[in-house]
Amino acid sequence: xxxxxxxxxxxxxxxxxxxxxxxxxxxxxxxxxxxxxxxxxxxxxxxxxxxxxxxxxxxxxxxxxxxxxxxxxxxxxxxxxx
Numbered sequence: 001x002x003x004x005x006x007x008x009x010x011x012x013x014x015x016x017x018x019x020x021x022x023x024x025x026x027x028x029x030x031x032x033x034x035x036x037x038x039x040x041x042x043x044x045x046x047x048x049x050x051x052x053x054x055x056x057x058x059x060x061x062x063x064x065x066x067x068x069x070x071x072x073x074x075x076x077x078x079x080x081x082x
Contacts (some may be wrong), residue, residue, distance in 0.1 A: 001053065001079035006072045013048040017041055027069030053079055 001009075007027075015023045018036055031037040046062045049055075049071075055078040065071040 001076055003072060003076055006053075006075040006079070007068075009049065009052055010068060010072055010075065013045050013052065017044050017048065025068050027067065027072065029068040030066065049075060055079055 011023070011025055014025060014034070015021055018034060018041070023034070025034075031042065042062075046057050050057055053075060055075070057074070057078065061074055065074065
């Protein structure tokens with residue numbers, strides 16, 4: 001999976017999770033930038049990404065992202081290993 005593909009998958013997961021089809025993100029977006037992003041929504045996002053990308057995101061990795069860019073980069077790394 002390329003970086004642009006991973007970014008689209010993440011953006012779509014966020015739009016579905018937060019029920020906002022117009023949600024715009026960038027690599028620097030953090031959980032603090034999105035209303036309603038809490039621990040439960042974070043878990044839902046991670047599960048959606050695992051299902052949509054057919055990967056397993058280890059719990060330690062799932063809680064270590066500082067922003068969307070890091071999440072996208074890890075997703076690219078994980079899909080490259082598949």
